[in-house]
Amino acid sequence: MDTAEKFDDKAPGNMKLADQIEGEQAMDETIRYPDQTVGTPYVDNPKMRMRDVEVFYGEKQAIHGVSLDIGKNEVVALIGPSGCGKSTFLRCLNRMNDTIDICQVKGNLHLEDQDLYDPKLDVVELRARVGMVFQKPNPFPKSIYDNVAYGPRIHGLANKKYDLDEIVETSLQKAGLWNEVKDRLHSPGTGLSGGQQQRLCIARTIAVSPEVVLMDEPCSALDPIATAKIEELIAELSESYTIAIVTHSMQQAARVSNRTAYFHLGRLVEMNDTDTVFTKPEHDLTEAYITGRFG
Numbered sequence: 047m048d049t050a051e052k053f054d055d056k057a058p059g060n061m062k063l064a065d066q067i068e069g070e071q072a073m074d075e076t077i078r079y080p081d082q083t084v085g086t087p088y089v090d091n092p093k094m095r096m097r098d099v100e101v102f103y104g105e106k107q108a109i110h111g112v113s114l115d116i117g118k119n120e121v122v123a124l125i126g127p128s129g130c131g132k133s134t135f136l137r138c139l140n141r142m143n144d145t146i147d148i149c150q151v152k153g154n155l156h157l158e159d160q161d162l163y164d165p166k167l168d169v170v171e172l173r174a175r176v177g178m179v180f181q182k183p184n185p186f187p188k189s190i191y192d193n194v195a196y197g198p199r200i201h202g203l204a205n206k207k208y209d210l211d212e213i214v215e216t217s218l219q220k221a222g223l224w225n226e227v228k229d230r231l232h233s234p235g236t237g238l239s240g241g242q243q244q245r246l247c248i249a250r251t252i253a254v255s256p257e258v259v260l261m262d263e264p265c266s267a268l269d270p271i272a273t274a275k276i277e278e279l280i281a282e283l284s285e286s287y288t289i290a291i292v293t294h295s296m297q298q299a300a301r302v303s304n305r306t307a308y309f310h311l312g313r314l315v316e317m318n319d320t321d322t323v324f325t326k327p328e329h330d331l332t333e334a335y336i337t338g339r340f341g
């Protein structure tokens with residue numbers, strides 16, 4: 047039986063959790079079933095507002111009734127055990143799940159007043175407003191310059207070469223890469239190191255002036271030095287953009303985010319300011335995860 051299905055069976059909640067959690071602590075019957083999200087999932091004037099989100103892959107439900115807000119210029123970290131639905135939820139925020147035929151998304155999802163699932167919405171425009179950086183750096187097989195210029199060109203953001211040059215330079219500067227590449231802008235992006243490629247992908251994402259940047263484990267393919275650079279960058283970018291990041295690293299979530307959302311088996315168990323989640327979690331499940339009792 048897969049993990050998401052276990053949540054749906056009618057056995058007492060404690061038994062279901064005991065099934066889930068490995069080791070001695072697994073039999074701790076004091077752990078509550080997450081009927082309802084605890085903490086502060088909502089904020090005033092959110093940049094993104096999600097309510098009762100359900101996601102299905104065919105018959106199988108991967109996200110169950112998740113409601114949360116992402117505030118303007120906030121960095122929100124999504125954490126939780128493997129398979130709990132973090133990436134699935136993140137991909138709903140710019141309709142990346144549309145690319146998966148069997149995936150169906152239900153619920154209310156808004157970017158300010160824009161209904162993300164309005165059938166009239168131009169998804170290409172949406173993905174310019176809500177950009178995404180993936181786990182594995184994926185530069186186009188083009189020059190560094192053309193990687194960054196690609197989005198502005200297709201969205202008609204620059205009429206003159208001079209304007210495009212300026213967007214490319216500013217984006218590379220914001221991504222902390224300009225000094226390393228300014229003398230080889232016409233070399234292939236794929237010739238850069240992994241960390242540089244990821245910063246190039248960040249430059250490409252911000253070149254179209256998004257309002258929100260989604261990051262799906264952006265550092266998992268990088269070494270500690272490249273990771274530290276991306277983390278510094280996240281702090282700088284949050285001055286201009288709203289950021290949601292999926293991470294497996296609790297240290298990273300603690301370092302970069304303002305609020306943290308803890309997912310478990312497709313449900314949002316707790317969302318709180320990051321210090322609270324890591325020092326005084328409200329939910330037993332969150333505590334079990336951050337203290338390494340399962341994951």
Ligand SMILES: Nc1ncnc2c1ncn2[C@@H]1O[C@H](COP(=O)(O)OP(=O)(O)OP(=O)(O)O)[C@@H](O)[C@H]1O
Pocket residue numbers: 050103108126127128129130131132133134135146
């Ligand atoms: N394309 C897909 N087709 C079918 N099922 C999928 C697909 N993508 C994800 N799932 C399922 O949805 C559930 C949530 O997966 P998801 O990748 O969102 O979790 P996650 O928390 O991001 O995991 P990880 O940390 O391992 O990346 C899992 O049960 C997974 O097997």
